[in-house]
Amino acid sequence: MDYLEFKIKCKEDFREILIAELAEIGFDSFLETEEGIDAYALESELDRDAFNQTIESYREAGEIILTEGIMPKVNWNEEWEKNYDPIAVDDLVYVRASFHESQPGFRHEIVINPKMSFGTGHHATTYQVLRLQGEIDHQGKRVLDVGSGTGILAIMAHLLGAKEVEAFDIDDWCVDNGNENFDLNGLSTRMGLGTIRQVNPQGPFDIVLANINKNVLLDEMKIYASLLIPQGYLLLSGFYTQDIEDLVAAATPFGLKLIQSSDKDNWAALILQKD
CATH class of the missing domain: 3.40.50.150 (Vaccinia Virus protein VP39)
Incomplete structure (x- = not known):
């Protein structure tokens, strides 16, 4: 079955909020982009009314621009490899995916293959809690x-x-x-x-x-x-x-x-x- 694809341009501060709320109304996959997020849901699982309400509630403050399309099933691991970069929290911890090389100079290393979840250390909230x-x-x-x-x-x-x-x-x-x-x-x-x-x-x-x-x-x-x-x-x-x-x-x-x-x-x- 094909996925609905929503390309959402928004302020950076609103990315994780939108991911969290969309995950509760039928969306099961997300990719962070330079301009915002791409969100994916099976049409049969999407609560369209709830989606519209969520977008409208953040549209002005988040400067949201929405584009909707349809795409076939994709290899999510491959997509993450294209879009996911390692991060470093001072010299405390290096967070990488399994397809990245280890790096010296850090007290700890975490391997995260995020797939359809979020919380990779890239967002300011996760980064700060790690620190x-x-x-x-x-x-x-x-x-x-x-x-x-x-x-x-x-x-x-x-x-x-x-x-x-x-x-x-x-x-x-x-x-x-x-x-x-x-x-x-x-x-x-x-x-x-x-x-x-x-x-x-x-x-x-x-x-x-x-x-x-x-x-x-x-x-x-x-x-x-x-x-x-x-x-x-x-x-x-x-x-x-x-x-x-x-x-x-x-x-x-x-x-x-x-x-x-x-x-x-x-x-x-x-x-x-x-x-």
């Missing part, structure tokens, strides 16, 4: 990765010495891809499927990672706090710098205090610590 992870002692710790995507943050926790890493995502295609990436990087853990309430992870955890979006973070803040040990760390990202105040205000009643923040391309990341 912040490097500043926290993971040795012998229990770590929870909420909305794991490709599994990149869970893999980073493993490389930093965590004794136990639990991860889950709401999309089955992320779970499949994440487990493949876990295998590539020597993790024995398996990614769960569902929301945090459905998966019901059993705390306590020393570190909780949540790179999702503002609304989900606000809704689940109480749960994150309840899963942390005293003095445990919560790393948050997936929101804009202007949203920091709202996130900190939501976290404070649950005994979480801000100890560090960062920003990149107007996206923010936070480290909070539980009393």
Whole structure:
């Protein structure tokens, strides 16, 4: 069956938001381009009304220009090879696909074959959380990765010495891809499927990672706090710098205090610590 192809020109800040929202309404494949994203969905799986509403809600702010077409099935691995470049987070970690060569000079290396998932380290949110992870002692710790995507943050926790890493995502295609990436990087853990309430992870955890979006973070803040040990760390990202105040205000009643923040391309990341 042929795929519907949507070429979406947009501001860079809106790429990951659009991918996240489109993934929930029938889209199963994405490619980031120089001008925005290409998104693909089987016509039978696409919720057209929801798609139109999503595009309209971001059209003005994201300066969206949309082109629709039809394309036959493609070799997604080949497409990723054309469009996916390695990244380096300082000298902390080199993130590459399996078809790239290793590079010396980094403390750690992560191999990610993203396929139809996102979270490769290229986006400012993922990049910042990887960097912040490097500043926290993971040795012998229990770590929870909420909305794991490709599994990149869970893999980073493993490389930093965590004794136990639990991860889950709401999309089955992320779970499949994440487990493949876990295998590539020597993790024995398996990614769960569902929301945090459905998966019901059993705390306590020393570190909780949540790179999702503002609304989900606000809704689940109480749960994150309840899963942390005293003095445990919560790393948050997936929101804009202007949203920091709202996130900190939501976290404070649950005994979480801000100890560090960062920003990149107007996206923010936070480290909070539980009393």
